[in-house]
Amino acid sequence: MEIKxxxxxxxxxxxxxxxxxxxxxxxxxxxxxxxxxxKNLELALEDGTVSQAFDRLEDAVSDSQVIFLCTxxxxxxxxxxxxSRCARPGTIITDVGSIKExxxxxxxELLPQDVCxxxxxxxxxxxxxxxxxxxxxxxxxxxxxxxxxxxxxxxAVNVLKSLIASTGAIxxxxxxxxxxxxxxxxxxxxxxxxAALVNxxxxxxxxxxAIQKLAAGGFKDITRIASSNPEMWRDICxxxxxxxxxxxxxxxxxxxxxxxxxxxxxxxxxESFYMEAKKxxxxxxxxxxxxxxxxYQVYVDVEDKPGIIGKVTTxxxxxxxNIKNIRIINSREDEPGCLVLSLDDQAAQAKAVNLLNDAxxxxxxx
Numbered sequence: 001m002e003i004k005x006x007x008x009x010x011x012x013x014x015x016x017x018x019x020x021x022x023x024x025x026x027x028x029x030x031x032x033x034x035x036x037x038x039k040n041l042e043l044a045l046e047d048g049t050v051s052q053a054f055d056r057l058e059d060a061v062s063d064s065q066v067i068f069l070c071t072x073x074x075x076x077x078x079x080x081x082x083x084s085r086c087a088r089p090g091t092i093i094t095d096v097g098s099i100k101e102x103x104x105x106x107x108x109e110l111l112p113q114d115v116c117x118x119x120x121x122x123x124x125x126x127x128x129x130x131x132x133x134x135x136x137x138x139x140x141x142x143x144x145x146x147x148x149x150x151x152x153x154x155x156a157v158n159v160l161k162s163l164i165a166s167t168g169a170i171x172x173x174x175x176x177x178x179x180x181x182x183x184x185x186x187x188x189x190x191x192x193x194x195a196a197l198v199n200x201x202x203x204x205x206x207x208x209x210a211i212q213k214l215a216a217g218g219f220k221d222i223t224r225i226a227s228s229n230p231e232m233w234r235d236i237c238x239x240x241x242x243x244x245x246x247x248x249x250x251x252x253x254x255x256x257x258x259x260x261x262x263x264x265x266x267x268x269x270x271e272s273f274y275m276e277a278k279k280x281x282x283x284x285x286x287x288x289x290x291x292x293x294x295x296y297q298v299y300v301d302v303e304d305k306p307g308i309i310g311k312v313t314t315x316x317x318x319x320x321x322n323i324k325n326i327r328i329i330n331s332r333e334d335e336p337g338c339l340v341l342s343l344d345d346q347a348a349q350a351k352a353v354n355l356l357n358d359a360x361x362x363x364x365x366x
Contacts, residue, residue: 001065001090001155001156001159003026003029003065003066003159003163004028004029004030004065005029005030005031005032005063005064005065006022006029006030006031006032006064006065006066006067006068006163007031007032007033007034007057007060007061007064007066007067007068008031008032008033008034008050008067008068008070009034009035009057009060009067009068009069009070009071009079010034010035010068010069010070010071010075011033011034011035011037011040011041011044011050011070011131011134012035012040012070012129012130012131012133012134013125013129013130013131013133013134013138014070014096014122014124014125014134014138015033015035015068015070015071015096015134016040016044016049016130016131016133016134017124017134017135017136017138017139018068018070018096018122018139018167019031019033019044019049019050019134020049020134020135020136021136021137021138021139021166021167021168022163022166022167023048023049023136024136025166025167026166029051030051030052031049031050031051031052032050032051032052032053032054032060032061032064033045033049033050033052033053033054033060034053034054034055034056034057034060035053035055035131036055037131038055039131040130040131041053041054041055043131043132044131057079057082057083058082058085058086061083061086061087061091062086063088064091065090065091065092066091066092066093066094066159066160066163067083067087067091067092067093067094068094068095068096068120069093069094069095069096069097070095070096072231072232072235073097073098073099073102073103073232073235073236073239074235076095076097076103076106077106077110080093080106080107080110080111081110083111083115084110084111084112084115087111087115089112089114089115090114090115090116090156091115091116092116092118092156092159092160093107093111093115093116093117093118094117094118094119094120094146094160095119095120096120096121096122097119097121097239098121098183098187098188098236098240099180099183099236099239099240100119100121100145100147100174100176100179100180101176101177101179101180101242102239102240103119103176103239104117104119104147104149104176107119107149108149108150113151116148116149116152116153116156117149117152118146118147118148118149118152118156118157118160119145119146119147119148119149119176119179120144120145120146120147120160120164121144121145121147121179121183122138122139122142122143122144122145122169123142123143123144123145124138124139124142124144124169125138129229137168139164139167139168139169140167140168140169141168141169141170141324141325142168142169142170143169143170143172144164144167144169144170144171144172145171145172145173145174145179146160146161146164146171146172146173146174147173147174147175147176147179148173157173180240180242180243181243183240184240184243184244184247185243185247188236188237188240188243188244189244189247189248189251190225191225191226191228191233191236191237192237192244192248193251194222194223194224194225194226195226195233197222197223197226198223198226201215201219257269257273258270258273261273296342296343296344296345296346296348296349297340297341297342297343297349297365297366298340298341298343298349298352298353298356298363298364298365299339299340299341299363299364299365299366300312300338300339300340300341300356300361300362300363300364301338301339301361301362301363301364302338302339302361302362309326309339311359311361312339312341312356312361313326315355315356315359315361316341316352316355316356319351319355321343321348321351321352321355322343322344322348323341323342323343324342324343324344325341325342326339326340326341326342327339327340349365350365353365
């Protein structure tokens with residue numbers, strides 16, 4: 001299927017960024033924007049991102065081969081009802097919600113089988129919102145989870161994967177329950193804990209706001225996500241409560257145990273509490289999950305001096321070797337180098353090792 005026309009419902013941060021990314025990489029597309037906010041539509045028309053603009057979804061999907069629903073999770077069921085009446089057979093419909101099981105069930109319930117619904121969740125975003133905050137490169141090197149409905153043709157899945165990959169994102173297929181379990185633990189639960197921590201400190205503060213005035217550094221770092229959109233996170237928590245409730249119970253149990261250990265003055269137990277957390281935290285990859293996607297890595301042993309990272313990247317860039325990710329190893333007891341480069345494939349990995357060694361850098365493959 002050759003994609004010529006797509007519709008994007010919701011031109012906020014995610015929808016606007018998708019539209020800009022598609023316009024940049026697929027300039028021949030007809031991109032139709034839908035939004036209840038007239039200002040978003042005007043901005044997208046003015047900068048040439050969308051070809052047409054509508055405030056009603058049913059007016060915007062004629063002949064569109066792919067439809068992106070980039071609205072809050074709570075709005076998606078209503079949009080699916082509309083599409084059940086006007087989407088043509090074979091149309092690919094996808095969303096960007098961070099909960100998948102509930103949305104997939106709604107799609108099964110509301111959409112005819114001849115429409116291809118593929119759940120989607122781009123693992124990218126920002127604290128800012130609205131079309132004015134959208135950027136074409138938002139999805140570059142970010143995971144983009146896809147959860148196809150049972151029976152979805154492979155051709156439709158491959159079309160959407162190719163479209164997503166054109167934005168620079170990394171499409172991955174997961175089942176909805178696994179997706180919700182994973183993001184519940186590493187995304188949704190941290191938002192709850194951050195908000196709980198802020199609320200706890202707020203309640204402990206006095207009328208002079210002395211604690212608030214002292215809050216900085218580490219406190220602001222670990223509670224940054226508490227500044228996210230309250231309505232959006234209300235919907236996310238409610239839709240994913242089946243996964244979140246057991247996790248919240250585990251957190252309560254963990255806090256109860258450390259409280260008892262402190263009350264008993266058990267220094268060894270308190271130290272163990274921090275040590276186990278440190279061990280697990282230190283093993284988390286800096287920017288990618290090796291469980292989700294195997295990158296081809298090159299380890300480089302170089303001096304710590306100004307310009308050295310630029311030298312390494314210039315050597316590879318000048319020979320068309322694309323670096324997907326780069327990180328510095330701070331704890332190196334079992335590592336053969338101080339830089340780790342993540343590359344596209346085995347051929348790029350081998351080429352990078354040869355280029356860097358020829359240039360006098362010590363490069364290895366583990």
